[in-house]
Amino acid sequence: xxxxxxxxxxxxxxxxxxxxxxxxxxxxxxxxxxxxxxxxxxxxxxxxxxxxxxxxxxxxxxxxxxxxxxxxxxxxxxxxxxxxxxxxxxxxxxxxxxxxxxxxxxxxxxxxxxxxxxxxxxxxxxxxxxxxxxxxxxxxxxxxxxxxxxxxxxxxxxxxxxxxxxxxxxxxxxxxxxxxxxxxxxxxxxxxxxxxxxxxxxxxxxxxxxxxxxxxxxxxxxxxxxxxxxxxxxxxxxxxxxxxxxxxxxxxxxxxxxxxxxxxxxxxxxxxxxxxxxxxxxxxxxxxxxxxxxxxxxxxxxxxxxxxxxxxxxxxxxxxxxxxxxxxxxxxxxxxxxxxxxxxxxxxxxxxxxxxxxxxxxxxxxxxxxxxxxxxxxxxxxxxxxxxxxxxxxxxxxxxxxxxxxxxxxxxxxxxxxxxxxxxxxxxxxxxxxxxxxxxxxxxxxxxxxxxxxxxxxxxxxxxxxxxxxxxxxxxxxxxxxxxx
Amino acid sequence: xxxxxxxxxxxxxxxxxxxxxxxxxxxxxxxxxxxxxxxxxxxxxxxxxxxxxxxxxxxxxxxxxxxxxxxxxxxxxxxxxxxxxxxxxxxxxxxxxxxxxxxxxxxxxxxxxxxxxxxxxxxxxxxxxxxxxxxxxxxxxxxxxxxxxxxxxxxxxxxxxxxxxxxxxxxxxxxxxxxxxxxxxxxxxxxxxxxxxxxxxxxxxxxxxxxxxxxxxxxxxxxxxxxxxxxxxxxxxxxxxxxxxxxxxxxxxxxxxxxxxxxxxxxxxxxxxxxxxxxxxxxxxxxxxxxxxxxxxxxxxxxxxxxxxxx
Numbered sequence: 052x053x054x055x056x057x058x059x060x061x062x063x064x065x066x067x068x069x070x071x072x073x074x075x076x077x078x079x080x081x082x083x084x085x086x087x088x089x090x091x092x093x094x095x096x097x098x099x100x101x102x103x104x105x106x107x108x109x110x111x112x113x114x115x116x117x118x119x120x121x122x123x124x125x126x127x128x129x130x131x132x133x134x135x136x137x138x139x140x141x142x143x144x145x146x147x148x149x150x151x152x153x154x155x156x157x158x159x160x161x162x163x164x165x166x167x168x169x170x171x172x173x174x175x176x177x178x179x180x181x182x183x184x185x186x187x188x189x190x191x192x193x194x195x196x197x198x199x200x201x202x203x204x205x206x207x208x209x210x211x212x213x214x215x216x217x218x219x220x221x222x223x224x225x226x227x228x229x230x231x232x233x234x235x236x237x238x239x240x241x242x243x244x245x246x247x248x249x250x251x252x253x254x255x256x257x258x259x260x261x262x263x264x265x266x267x268x269x270x271x272x273x274x275x276x277x278x279x280x281x282x283x284x285x286x287x288x289x290x291x292x293x294x295x296x297x298x299x300x301x302x303x304x305x306x307x308x309x310x311x312x313x314x315x316x317x318x319x320x321x322x323x324x325x326x327x328x329x330x331x332x333x334x335x336x337x338x339x340x341x342x343x344x345x346x347x348x349x350x351x352x353x354x355x356x357x358x359x360x361x362x363x364x365x366x367x368x369x370x371x372x373x374x375x376x377x378x379x380x381x382x383x384x385x386x387x388x389x390x391x392x393x394x395x396x397x398x399x400x401x402x403x404x405x406x407x408x409x410x411x412x413x414x415x416x417x418x419x420x421x422x423x424x425x426x427x428x429x430x431x432x433x434x435x436x437x438x439x440x441x442x443x444x445x446x447x448x449x450x451x452x453x454x455x456x457x458x459x460x461x462x463x464x465x466x467x468x469x470x471x472x473x474x475x476x477x478x479x480x481x482x483x484x485x486x487x488x489x490x491x492x493x494x495x496x497x498x499x500x501x502x503x504x505x506x507x508x509x510x511x512x513x514x515x516x517x518x519x520x521x522x523x524x525x526x527x528x529x530x531x532x533x534x535x536x
Numbered sequence: 537x538x539x540x541x542x543x544x545x546x547x548x549x550x551x552x553x554x555x556x557x558x559x560x561x562x563x564x565x566x567x568x569x570x571x572x573x574x575x576x577x578x579x580x581x582x583x584x585x586x587x588x589x590x591x592x593x594x595x596x597x598x599x600x601x602x603x604x605x606x607x608x609x610x611x612x613x614x615x616x617x618x619x620x621x622x623x624x625x626x627x628x629x630x631x632x633x634x635x636x637x638x639x640x641x642x643x644x645x646x647x648x649x650x651x652x653x654x655x656x657x658x659x660x661x662x663x664x665x666x667x668x669x670x671x672x673x674x675x676x677x678x679x680x681x682x683x684x685x686x687x688x689x690x691x692x693x694x695x696x697x698x699x700x701x702x703x704x705x706x707x708x709x710x711x712x713x714x715x716x717x718x719x720x721x722x723x724x725x726x727x728x729x730x731x732x733x734x735x736x737x738x739x740x741x742x743x744x745x746x747x748x749x750x751x752x753x754x755x756x757x758x759x760x761x762x763x764x765x766x767x768x769x770x771x772x773x774x775x776x777x778x779x780x781x782x783x784x785x786x787x788x789x790x791x792x793x794x795x796x797x798x799x800x801x802x803x804x805x806x807x808x809x810x811x812x813x814x815x816x817x818x819x820x821x822x823x824x825x826x827x828x829x830x831x832x833x834x835x836x837x838x839x840x841x842x843x844x845x846x847x
Contacts (some may be wrong), residue, residue, distance in 0.1 A: 139641070195828050195831055195832050210827065214820050214821060217820045346648065346649075349645060349648065460661040463660065471630050499660065500660075506659055507660075509656040510653060510656045512652065513651075513653030513654075513656060514653060515649070516652070517649040520635065520643075524635075
């Protein structure tokens with residue numbers, strides 16, 4: 052049960068508490084508080100400039116193609132999250148068909164610059180055309196639902212996204228209603244191959260580094276534009292719309308027009324990201340623009356904090372880099388254990404409890420391992436995914452059956468139930484229950500999750516959304532919402 | 537006019553539509569009370585389908601079943617409805633309860649996360665491939681319709697009869713429950729005005745849990761119906777079905793239970809006829825067109841009453 056609160060302290064959400072919000076923030080003592088206050092004094096454009104410089108140095112510091120490719124993807128995701136930030140973060144419209152606009156941009160570029168129709172237009176002509184067309188498509192999708200509740204918009208856009216995937220997947224034999232002549236518009240599930248590289252004024256952009264810089268320049272340009280819009284009249288109007296549409300309308304803000312503008316802007320940015328995606332990959336497939344991509348972009352936006360530009364940057368970097376790290380089981384295992392210990396250090400007070408839990412989990416693991424190896428020797432025949440010190444330690448700690456499929460699946464379901472159960476407990480019972488839960492987590496990780504990285508990453512993205520929305524809806528960077536009752 | 541095709545598509549549409557209607561009922565009930573789009577609802581349907589599949593597999597697989605068929609059917613429905621209902625209650629307790637007074641967008645994104653988590657967890661545990669239900673061979677055999685004065689080659693299978701009859705029975709039970717029992721009355725009151733209901737002494741938490749349980753149990757039953765009629769289950773089946781069911785709920789008027797059934801039938805029939813007469817690619821586009829048309833012409837749905845926003 053929650054501890055009884057002192058009736059004299061201001062309660063969360065009530066006027067007095069709201070009024071003293073700023074004071075409580077500035078009262079934070081200690082070195083952390085000083086650092087934080089100094090940090091807040093730096094204007095945010097300085098941070099963006101710093102980010103731009105660091106990002107520009109990446110291809111100089113590493114010549115590894117894979118690293119630059121990850122950087123390029125991260126930039127694209129940032130661009131996507133920035134566009135989604137306008138629709139969701141500023142205007143508060145839940146757009147679940149967002150990746151369809153990304154796909155429309157990619158296919159748009161592919162159709163105007165590939166042998167599909169024999170059209171090879173200049174990039175400087177294609178990109179503005181595609182961006183404007185995508186923005187218009189966004190306008191068209193938002194139009195029928197502009198009068199309705201946000202939920203209806205969510206469902207219309209979600210279905211629109213599905214429709215997009217279906218149409219593009221089956222677009223190799225389209226006919227205008229009533230006519231028998233079939234046209235191959237999207238080449239169906241085979242996608243459109245052999246897309247041209249970016250080319251303008253006789254220059255061809257071929258190398259990965261060059262694409263990286265193109266993406267960086269595009270991102271910084273969009274970032275600047277979004278930053279300026281954010282501080283303009285339109286930006287303030289969007290935020291008032293998000294906080295209370297009815298009040299905004301009564302203040303004379305043209306609510307409908309602003310919703311449509313927000314939608315079109317988000318769609319246009321997604322279209323721009325799509326053109327770069329198509330040009331670098333030189334092929335587009337409709338499966339790339341399905342729900343998983345949508346959820347990943349949402350996770351980035353939510354992790355950083357919807358409505359904050361810096362949050363978008365951090366969210367995209369954290370999510371994309373960790374999803375990439377998951378591909379290598381050795382690295383992923385390190386990250387997994389470091390993350391667990393870091394979470395314990397951050398959340399567990401006082402220190403003696405932290406020490407007790409870490410020691411208890413270690414002892415519990417060795418005990419279980421000893422029992423299993425005595426009772427069922429085949430239960431410890433597996434190999435951990437990581438080598439080195441950690442690997443040899445794990446071999447004596449975590450139970451690794453020779454054939455972990457079934458038992459790993461059962462353990463996964465048990466783990467989900469155990470984690471949910473732990474959140475219900477309180478006090479010392481919770482801390483004791485944490486020990487077997489942590490061990491179970493390690494068991495599931497070693498036996499099941501690390502073996503299936505492609506599913507694990509999607510599961511983790513889902514977990515990020517649920518946990519963040521419940522624990523810290525404002526994300527990493529956002530300031531907590533001050534509710535006035 | 538080709539009557540065979542017409543009757544076949546009609547039957548397929550009604551049986552598909554009944555499954556959509558069952559899912560849409562749960563969607564609509566939850567939306568009526570919490571104003572929450574529970575995207576995870578379609579995945580509860582998927583889990584229910586897999587529970588039914590698991591029961592068949594435990595009892596010797598579809599081909600050499602060693603228990604009575606009716607007992608088997610009862611067990612499948614009982615376990616799927618119980619399992620689906622408990623899953624729904626758990627989702628409410630752990631994912632949505634804390635967000636009840638949060639800004640509207642927070643529970644929506646959580647629901648998206650829950651749905652995504654369930655789909656991929658199912659894929660991890662159960663594998664990504666299609667599993668063949670193939671419940672009982674006799675369910676697929678056709679009933680001759682000639683005796684009823686219908687065209688000679690029009691086909692309806694026992695499975696489709698089970699689905700339609702079963703769905704109607706469940707809907708009748710639901711209607712009786714909502715109209716006649718005290719808890720049903722409390723549900724209607726809560727959906728009408730949550731705060732006022734709480735002030736009148738209704739335990740809103742209990743009503744919400746009951747709503748989630750019943751709605752999710754219906755989705756679990758729909759999963760088994762779908763398995764019997766279409767013989768396939770796989771982890772991602774919930775997303776598409778949930779989306780169609782939600783559109784059915786919106787078309788019928790969200791929060792309105794007869795509307796959900798009507799919407800389910802409309803969507804099922806539209807899908808079946810566009811597959812029969814146009815092409816399967818177009819069925820999505822036609823459903824989308826119906827959705828847009830309803831939203832422009834009657835934003836509160838076919839049977840819904842126009843909402844008046846109070847300040």
